[in-house]
Amino acid sequence: MKYLPTKLIALSNLISRLLTVSFFVFSLSLSPTFAQLNQVAQIEIPRNTKLQERISVLPLGNEGMLMTIERDVYYSRDEPQWTFYRYDTNFKEIWNNTFRIDDEFVFQQSFKNKHYLFWLFAVPQTTKINIVRIDFERGEIDEFKGDLLSEIDITSFKVLSNTAFIGGLFFEKPVINSFSFFNLKSKVLHGLFSNNQEISSLEVDENHAEFHVFVKERIKGKCGLALQTYSTEGKSLRTIHLPENAESNTFMNGKMLPLNENETFLVGNFANNCSEYAKGLYLTQLENGVEKNTSIINFSDLKNFFSYMSPKRQERIKEKIEQKKREGKDPNLSYKLLAHDLIATEKGAVLVAEIYYTFSRNPSNYYTINSARPNRRELQEDYRFTHTVICEFNKEGKILWDNSVVMDNLESLDLIQQVQVSQLQNRWLLAYLKKGRVFIQEVQDGELLGEKEEYEIKIDSTTSRPDEDANVAAWYEQNFLVWGVKKEESKQSEDYLKEVFYIRKLNYSSSNKSKNPK
Numbered sequence: 001m002k003y004l005p006t007k008l009i010a011l012s013n014l015i016s017r018l019l020t021v022s023f024f025v026f027s028l029s030l031s032p033t034f035a036q037l038n039q040v041a042q043i044e045i046p047r048n049t050k051l052q053e054r055i056s057v058l059p060l061g062n063e064g065m066l067m068t069i070e071r072d073v074y075y076s077r078d079e080p081q082w083t084f085y086r087y088d089t090n091f092k093e094i095w096n097n098t099f100r101i102d103d104e105f106v107f108q109q110s111f112k113n114k115h116y117l118f119w120l121f122a123v124p125q126t127t128k129i130n131i132v133r134i135d136f137e138r139g140e141i142d143e144f145k146g147d148l149l150s151e152i153d154i155t156s157f158k159v160l161s162n163t164a165f166i167g168g169l170f171f172e173k174p175v176i177n178s179f180s181f182f183n184l185k186s187k188v189l190h191g192l193f194s195n196n197q198e199i200s201s202l203e204v205d206e207n208h209a210e211f212h213v214f215v216k217e218r219i220k221g222k223c224g225l226a227l228q229t230y231s232t233e234g235k236s237l238r239t240i241h242l243p244e245n246a247e248s249n250t251f252m253n254g255k256m257l258p259l260n261e262n263e264t265f266l267v268g269n270f271a272n273n274c275s276e277y278a279k280g281l282y283l284t285q286l287e288n289g290v291e292k293n294t295s296i297i298n299f300s301d302l303k304n305f306f307s308y309m310s311p312k313r314q315e316r317i318k319e320k321i322e323q324k325k326r327e328g329k330d331p332n333l334s335y336k337l338l339a340h341d342l343i344a345t346e347k348g349a350v351l352v353a354e355i356y357y358t359f360s361r362n363p364s365n366y367y368t369i370n371s372a373r374p375n376r377r378e379l380q381e382d383y384r385f386t387h388t389v390i391c392e393f394n395k396e397g398k399i400l401w402d403n404s405v406v407m408d409n410l411e412s413l414d415l416i417q418q419v420q421v422s423q424l425q426n427r428w429l430l431a432y433l434k435k436g437r438v439f440i441q442e443v444q445d446g447e448l449l450g451e452k453e454e455y456e457i458k459i460d461s462t463t464s465r466p467d468e469d470a471n472v473a474a475w476y477e478q479n480f481l482v483w484g485v486k487k488e489e490s491k492q493s494e495d496y497l498k499e500v501f502y503i504r505k506l507n508y509s510s511s512n513k514s515k516n517p518k
Contacts, residue, residue: 037480053070061475066087119134150175160204163211203256208261212230224250237289243282252269255341255342349392382413478507486502
């Protein structure tokens with residue numbers, strides 16, 4: 001899940017007195033089922049609405065979680081903008097710290113690795129940057145201020161060792177700056193800066209101390225994907241074009257997973273020519289940075305890609321695919337995919353990807369004061385997710401199994417991952433939140449175990465209304481985090497109602513279903 005800071009805080013000692021942690025068990029099951037989603041712990045924090053306080057939660061797996069309370073402090077320069085709280089998995093506080101940054105800096109991007117959380121700030125229309133680093137273990141906060149070589153529109157941000165890599169556009173051309181935490185100096189990476197290139201994504205490989213840039217290329221009407229690799233110091237190591245024998249397939253993007261010292265997996269989508277719609281997946285094995293083997297998998301080749309459809313619709317589309325194949329034609333099935341990071345397994349890796357399409361809401365007509373003619377408001381492009389594909393492939397690049405989970409046309413204003421993935425022994429839990437309801441599907445070796453289960457996130461135990469503004473995140477094993485804001489009656493405040501932040505730990509207890517009762 002992507003972590004996005006907002007703006008709030010409260011004094012550390014004050015909030016510490018207001019924090020309450022409660023432990024109890026409360027069933028959240030909606031329907032009669034053997035599986036349960038139980039609430040076992042909760043933190044509640046009174047919210048100061050006059051200061052526009054907000055809360056963010058960052059799961060840290062077995063290491064606990066990081067809670068950030070942020071505050072708009074335009075009228076009080078003595079108070080910090082952020083307070084950080086680190087908790088263990090039982091909601092016991094490990095440390096807390098506060099921080100304030102100069103008002104001229106504006107938040108741009110964040111990045112998390114195993115030990116730190118990094119925030120990138122910049123002064124608009126200047127080269128000034130400030131990178132804030134929070135140490136998960138001790139709660140120490142460090143700042144690294146400096147300048148980029150030129151003013152850019154920042155689009156991406158990663159950190160490898162003690163070097164930050166900041167991608168963006170300079171006069172519509174892609175550029176990446178490396179910024180050293182040692183000497184606070186920056187330089188531009190070679191091999192980019194062309195009108196025919198577009199930065200697709202940035203990847204860091206801490207095991208090999210390498211930084212990778214996936215670059216979309218368009219030359220003489222043909223599109224392709226290049227992988228450029230750099231050292232921690234920003235030295236160009238190699239460039240490969242994927243695939244070497246492209247034919248009519250164009251690789252669109254990529255995710256990397258190092259298998260060992262010499263081998264790396266690349267997984268992504270491919271399309272015809274320069275289309276934005278993917279036709280399937282590619283699996284590429286790299287050995288010492290050189291392409292060893294590439295497998296092409298069309299969506300129509302996946303066993304359960306269409307299982308989200310009704311049986312009749314599945315039958316019709318499969319008949320059309322077979323008819324096209326008999327005629328020697330391409331089925332031409334194209335979709336937009338939002339791929340997750342690869343998850344390493346004993347056999348190889350698991351890939352999860354969400355299928356979506358864009359749509360524009362109906363524009364509203366309104367009248368201006370000086371005109372009787374209606375004007376159309378600018379169209380807002382939103383995203384609608386239809387289903388999620390999950391598949392496992394072995395270390396030779398062969399698909400072992402696949403399946404899909406319907407997402408009921410879940411809508412989002414932002415193109416961000418909706419599905420939370422966690423592992424429960426040899427099973428996978430796929431969960432997503434829709435209008436205050438958590439939907440969970442168990443998958444084992446490509447088989448869906450039982451029906452998709454539904455649970456309501458109640459604002460509190462006194463109301464039946466679900467919290468449609470709640471957030472959910474996979475935490476560790478079968479545990480989830482849920483957080484939001486609720487209103488309570490206030491006896492000590494001037495306001496009749498007070499707002500309270502809540503964070504809950506939910507434990508999913510499986511029904512011990514099995515794909516094979518034998």
